[in-house]
Every structure is written in C-alpha cells, then in structure tokens.
Amino acid sequence: MILWENKAELAKEIERIYSSPHSDFYKKKFSYTSPSSRIKLTDLPFLSRTELVATAPDDRLYVPKEDVAFVGFTSGTTSNKPLVSYFSSVDRYFFEPSLGMPITRPLITYPPLNKNFSASFIQQCRQAHKKVTPVLADYQNLPNSAVIARETNIDAIYATPTIAGNLGEHIGKYYDPGKIKLLALSSETLTRTKRGQLQQMYPNAAIANLYASSEIGQFILYPCTHMMERNEFSFHFLHEALIALELIDGELVVTYALNKAFPLIRYQTGDFFELASDSCNCGLPGPTLRWSGREQVDKIRIHGFEIRREDMDALFASMSGIAGDDYQIHARIDADNPKKIRIDVELRGADTITHHDSVATMVKNELLSRWILAPGVSIADAIERGIISDVRISFVHAFSLVTGKTRRLVNHCL
Ligand SMILES: [Zn+2]
Known part of the structure; x- marks a missing residue:
C-alpha cells in the first residue's frame, strides 16, 4: 500500500543515480538499461538491510568522497x-x-x-x-x-x-x-x-x-x-x-x-x-x-501461546518493588527435554539486592501465578501440562542479548 509518493522527485532521483559516475549499486540491482520517467515505484525492487550490510559503504556512495559529511x-x-x-x-x-x-x-x-x-x-x-x-x-x-x-x-x-x-x-x-x-x-x-x-x-x-x-x-x-x-x-x-x-x-x-x-x-x-x-x-x-506488534520483537509466539512485551512490561512494573523492572526474557528449547520450552528471565540493575536466592524465589512465584500465557492458562498450568519445563530467574549486570534498542523478548526456538 502506497501511503505517499512524490512521482516527480522519484523520477529525478532515479535519473541521478543512473547517471552517477560514483556507484552502480542501484543500476545493477534494477537491471534496466536506461532510466525512464515512466518507471513506477512499485516496479522497483526492495532494498534490504542484509544487502546494505553486505555492500561496503564506499561501493554504494553517490557523491564524491569529500562530500561525505x-x-x-x-x-x-x-x-x-x-x-x-x-x-x-x-x-x-x-x-x-x-x-x-x-x-x-x-x-x-x-x-x-x-x-x-x-x-x-x-x-x-x-x-x-x-x-x-x-x-x-x-x-x-x-x-x-x-x-x-x-x-x-x-x-x-x-x-x-x-x-x-x-x-x-x-x-x-x-x-x-x-x-x-x-x-x-x-x-x-x-x-x-x-x-x-x-x-x-x-x-x-x-x-x-x-x-x-x-x-x-x-x-x-x-x-x-x-x-x-x-x-x-x-x-x-x-x-x-x-x-x-x-x-x-x-x-x-x-x-x-x-x-x-x-x-x-x-x-x-x-x-x-x-x-x-x-x-x-x-x-x-x-x-x-x-x-503493530512487531513479530519476534514485541511479541513472540511459541507452541501456540503468545508472549507480548506490553503484558510483560505491565507484569514486571507491578512487581518492581521486588527486583526492579529491567528484564529480558529468553524462550528456548530445553536441552534436557527438547519437547519443552524453558523460560529464562534475566533481571538487571539488582546490584543492591543481597539475598539473591530468596528474591529469585519470590519473583518466580509471582510469575508462576500471574503470568498468563493464554486465556485460563498460567505459566504454572503450562508447566503442569508439560509445555514449559521451568522458569529460571537470574540477576545480571548486562543482558545476554544487547542490541541498539532494548530488547525484552528473545525467542531462541526459531
Ligand atoms: Zn494530526
């Protein structure tokens, strides 16, 4: 669905990149012999992040080197x-x-x-x-x-x-x-x-x-x-x-x-x-x-249930008095029982907590009773039904997955 299109500017830009002496990145990609003012936006191929990472920035540079600010x-x-x-x-x-x-x-x-x-x-x-x-x-x-x-x-x-x-x-x-x-x-x-x-x-x-x-x-x-x-x-x-x-x-x-x-x-x-x-x-x-809930980032789906970041934020905020609300949840296949999912919860910034074991137990008990996976199914029910093997709580200085944006949910079961 096109939300916005400036056709005149598109034609101008296509012409500029076709006649550019600096790079042939798009020319090769589009595989047209000459630019045409009739080129339609939707006829042009998509550009992916993977392509950008795979191409050295100097090979996709459309101005003289000294003009890179x-x-x-x-x-x-x-x-x-x-x-x-x-x-x-x-x-x-x-x-x-x-x-x-x-x-x-x-x-x-x-x-x-x-x-x-x-x-x-x-x-x-x-x-x-x-x-x-x-x-x-x-x-x-x-x-x-x-x-x-x-x-x-x-x-x-x-x-x-x-x-x-x-x-x-x-x-x-x-x-x-x-x-x-x-x-x-x-x-x-x-x-x-x-x-x-x-x-x-x-x-x-x-x-x-x-x-x-x-x-x-x-x-x-x-x-x-x-x-x-x-x-x-x-x-x-x-x-x-x-x-x-x-x-x-x-x-x-x-x-x-x-x-x-x-x-x-x-x-x-x-x-x-x-x-x-x-x-x-x-x-x-x-x-x-x-x-919209970004697939695998703001929500992950495993074994027919869904974990939504919005829900987890609310849950951790409500128990922030126990161990803070800076969390990262990892869902992974349990190595000891490949039919089951194990949930690892990492909590950050809990340096001031002295009794880690008892606090971890408190957090775990809260999660077992209050974390609802599907209508009428708590984590404790999912463990009883053999869908989930365990929920483990650990206190960390840095999350195991660090990205540009703070990642709360990580699905290892893909
Ligand atoms: Zn407005």
Missing part, C-alpha cells in the same frame, strides 16, 4: 556486524523539533543525537520554523545532565523511554519535573505501562513517540499536538522529507533521498505499522499510522 551506524547485535551509512549535508530536513509545543530548550539525552547525529540535529533545531536550542547533555551521567537541565532551564527532553525513566529521579532531585512540557521518545517501544509511569514522573509533559533509523538519519514519523493531547499512540509521516512511504505486509518501506550520499530506494525498515486513521483532525495530509 559524517557517518552513521547501528550498534549491531552480538552476531551481526554494524550497518554503516554515509551522509552528505542536507539543505533542509523539514523536521520541527518542538513538535508544535511551546518549548525552547530540549535537553538531549538520546545517544544517537548526542553522538553521530548531533550536528545534523543542531541544524534541524536551528532551521525549524520554531527555533529551539538543543542542550546536548550526557546520557552516561544522568545526575550531571539533571544539573545541566537546571542551569539551562530546559523545558523538554529527548531520550529513550528507559533513559527518560532513569533521568526522572535526578530531575526530581536537581531540577523540577513539572517544568518539562515535552518528552520526545524514540528507539524503544513505548508501551502503555511505560507511558503511564513517565506521565506520573513528568506530570506536565506531552509525551511524543518518534520514529527514526540510523539508515534514514532523521525522524520521519511523529505525533501532532492533537494526538499528544489525546494520548493517541499514532504518527504522522514527514511527507516533505520523503519520496515515498509504503506499508508492505505491515512493514514500513521507505524511499528517502535527502541524503544524496546514499539514497534509500524502497528500503525495508524491518519495523511494522498499521493504518490508524485515514486522516487527522489537525489537517496534516495523509493517513496516520500506529505500531
């Missing part, structure tokens, strides 16, 4: 190598960092904007219709960031949901959470539970969920003030910045060419959305989107 990358998982993206300067990004809110100084404790994308984000803040001053702070030293927040009188925060949550206590100690009017959050799924916790922490903040990726290099999905007021979990897309946007079997497919160093043509983001509405009362054009 900076480099972005994903952190990569333990088994995959990082995906490196080159970026050229962009005249205009079209993003409004204020999101229409009456703010002037956002505190930035959001790793990509503190690192690779800091210069381009500063540009976006300065060229916006409503200019703001980004206060780039230190996401690795949150107490210090809270002091910087006080000294500079910030009125908004850009962060991941996890960082915003951890920062809250320090903002409470050194500054005033009531002064925060906007929380702009990205990189992790913002569940209803987490959103509720953050709203309590920052009572006057409008909460915005934004979407970007380090291959695109900027935010392309964002909520309007109307959505924020209503606590709607939906997004507009930044059509000015996009050549095309599609939903293919639920996957967001992006055609973006503001970055002339490496334009993305029908790039499969691996992120899943669904249509929320055909239009929005705010008057911005186009349909609106919302997250």
Whole structure:
C-alpha cells in the first residue's frame, strides 16, 4: 500500500543515480538499461538491510568522497556486524523539533543525537520554523545532565523511554519535573505501562513517540499536538522529507533521498505499522499510522501461546518493588527435554539486592501465578501440562542479548 509518493522527485532521483559516475549499486540491482520517467515505484525492487550490510559503504556512495559529511551506524547485535551509512549535508530536513509545543530548550539525552547525529540535529533545531536550542547533555551521567537541565532551564527532553525513566529521579532531585512540557521518545517501544509511569514522573509533559533509523538519519514519523493531547499512540509521516512511504505486509518501506550520499530506494525498515486513521483532525495530509506488534520483537509466539512485551512490561512494573523492572526474557528449547520450552528471565540493575536466592524465589512465584500465557492458562498450568519445563530467574549486570534498542523478548526456538 502506497501511503505517499512524490512521482516527480522519484523520477529525478532515479535519473541521478543512473547517471552517477560514483556507484552502480542501484543500476545493477534494477537491471534496466536506461532510466525512464515512466518507471513506477512499485516496479522497483526492495532494498534490504542484509544487502546494505553486505555492500561496503564506499561501493554504494553517490557523491564524491569529500562530500561525505559524517557517518552513521547501528550498534549491531552480538552476531551481526554494524550497518554503516554515509551522509552528505542536507539543505533542509523539514523536521520541527518542538513538535508544535511551546518549548525552547530540549535537553538531549538520546545517544544517537548526542553522538553521530548531533550536528545534523543542531541544524534541524536551528532551521525549524520554531527555533529551539538543543542542550546536548550526557546520557552516561544522568545526575550531571539533571544539573545541566537546571542551569539551562530546559523545558523538554529527548531520550529513550528507559533513559527518560532513569533521568526522572535526578530531575526530581536537581531540577523540577513539572517544568518539562515535552518528552520526545524514540528507539524503544513505548508501551502503555511505560507511558503511564513517565506521565506520573513528568506530570506536565506531552509525551511524543518518534520514529527514526540510523539508515534514514532523521525522524520521519511523529505525533501532532492533537494526538499528544489525546494520548493517541499514532504518527504522522514527514511527507516533505520523503519520496515515498509504503506499508508492505505491515512493514514500513521507505524511499528517502535527502541524503544524496546514499539514497534509500524502497528500503525495508524491518519495523511494522498499521493504518490508524485515514486522516487527522489537525489537517496534516495523509493517513496516520500506529505500531503493530512487531513479530519476534514485541511479541513472540511459541507452541501456540503468545508472549507480548506490553503484558510483560505491565507484569514486571507491578512487581518492581521486588527486583526492579529491567528484564529480558529468553524462550528456548530445553536441552534436557527438547519437547519443552524453558523460560529464562534475566533481571538487571539488582546490584543492591543481597539475598539473591530468596528474591529469585519470590519473583518466580509471582510469575508462576500471574503470568498468563493464554486465556485460563498460567505459566504454572503450562508447566503442569508439560509445555514449559521451568522458569529460571537470574540477576545480571548486562543482558545476554544487547542490541541498539532494548530488547525484552528473545525467542531462541526459531
Ligand atoms: Zn494530526
């Protein structure tokens, strides 16, 4: 389904990459002999992340080497190598960092904007219709960031949901959470539970969920003030910045060419959305989107039951007094009994806990009775029925799977 398409810009970009002396990456991929203004978006092949990782960034560079302004990358998982993206300067990004809110100084404790994308984000803040001053702070030293927040009188925060949550206590100690009017959050799924916790922490903040990726290099999905007021979990897309946007079997497919160093043509983001509405009362054009449960990331399905991140967030939040709520769940085939699934729960940040064994037993008992796998089936029932062999609790300093986005569910049974 095509959500947005700028046919004139698409034709121009196809012509540019065909006549480029710098790379033949797309020319080989498209296997057309000459560009044609009649080329249709849907005739072009998709571009996958795997192809990008497999092609050296210099072999898919569409500007002279000296025009590469900076480099972005994903952190990569333990088994995959990082995906490196080159970026050229962009005249205009079209993003409004204020999101229409009456703010002037956002505190930035959001790793990509503190690192690779800091210069381009500063540009976006300065060229916006409503200019703001980004206060780039230190996401690795949150107490210090809270002091910087006080000294500079910030009125908004850009962060991941996890960082915003951890920062809250320090903002409470050194500054005033009531002064925060906007929380702009990205990189992790913002569940209803987490959103509720953050709203309590920052009572006057409008909460915005934004979407970007380090291959695109900027935010392309964002909520309007109307959505924020209503606590709607939906997004507009930044059509000015996009050549095309599609939903293919639920996957967001992006055609973006503001970055002339490496334009993305029908790039499969691996992120899943669904249509929320055909239009929005705010008057911005186009349909609106919302997250759909991303297969294997926000929900995993094993042996006919489903584990949803949203449910687990709520469950761990409700027992956070026992051992915190920073968890990662691994579902794996039990080596001793291959017909059964074993669930390993890792809990992080429990350094202050002294009686690990008794706390683990408490957490396990809570999970056995309250974790519902299917209507009327608790984990304890599933163990009794021989579907699950055991639930094991361990306290860790770092999760066994570390990715760019905090991963809560890991399915090893695939
Ligand atoms: Zn709207």
